[in-house]
Amino acid sequence: MGILLPPYSLTLFLLLFVSFNNVGHRNLVFANDALIETQCHNAEVPETCIKCVKSDPQSQSVDKVGIAAIIITCLSNKATTLINNMTTLASGARDKYLKLALRGCGKGFCYAKTNLTAATNRLKGKEYDQTNHLVKQALEGEVVCKMNVGALRFNFPNSVTFDMGVYEELSTAVMRIVDRFV
Numbered sequence: 001m002g003i004l005l006p007p008y009s010l011t012l013f014l015l016l017f018v019s020f021n022n023v024g025h026r027n028l029v030f031a032n033d034a035l036i037e038t039q040c041h042n043a044e045v046p047e048t049c050i051k052c053v054k055s056d057p058q059s060q061s062v063d064k065v066g067i068a069a070i071i072i073t074c075l076s077n078k079a080t081t082l083i084n085n086m087t088t089l090a091s092g093a094r095d096k097y098l099k100l101a102l103r104g105c106g107k108g109f110c111y112a113k114t115n116l117t118a119a120t121n122r123l124k125g126k127e128y129d130q131t132n133h134l135v136k137q138a139l140e141g142e143v144v145c146k147m148n149v150g151a152l153r154f155n156f157p158n159s160v161t162f163d164m165g166v167y168e169e170l171s172t173a174v175m176r177i178v179d180r181f182v
Contacts, residue, residue: 032060039067042180043173048166052173064177068131069123071174075138076116078167082142083109085160101148108141128181135178139171 036059040049052074053059053067062070083106090102119134142164149156156164 032062035064036067039064039177040173043176045169045173048169049173049177052170065123065181068174068177068181069120071170071177072116072120072123072135075135075167075170075174076113078163078170079109079112079116079138081163082106082160082167083113085163086145089156089160095152098149098152098154101145101152101154104148105141105145108145112138112141123178128178132175132178135171135175139168142167142171 036050036053037046040046040053043049049071053070056070056073059067059070086102086106086109090099090106093099093102115134115138119131119138122128122130122134146164155161
């Protein structure tokens, strides 16, 4: 035997329940946005960091270690983009030394992806010094690439230069964030 309520009572109850639930959800999202902004503002490049972290749908439910893991994922994705860019540039290069240098860049970014996967595992294991060491090694490939290609007086296309800049910024951001864990 149940209690019969007028139909408008049920509607009113549901509206109130949904309203309170949404208000609570908005506060939760705001709190996570605040954490993301705090962590990213501790890095030298907050805009790049925030854009990366907010691009991940899980960013609203992670802690500061999760934020670092998302940035490492962005780095790995950027390394994949740079591998493809270097392969394309190498295939179109006429100078054999430039072709070799660009292929070397591609291999460097492949190696970086391996280091970034290992960095994520170390981060999950709370081995923060090792995490930063691996991210730094992943960044070294990009630095060597620019040095080697620059020595041949080749200028990367603007889009590649931009991607390499973002790669550097994200590397710096994650290392600065992880440094604060210790």
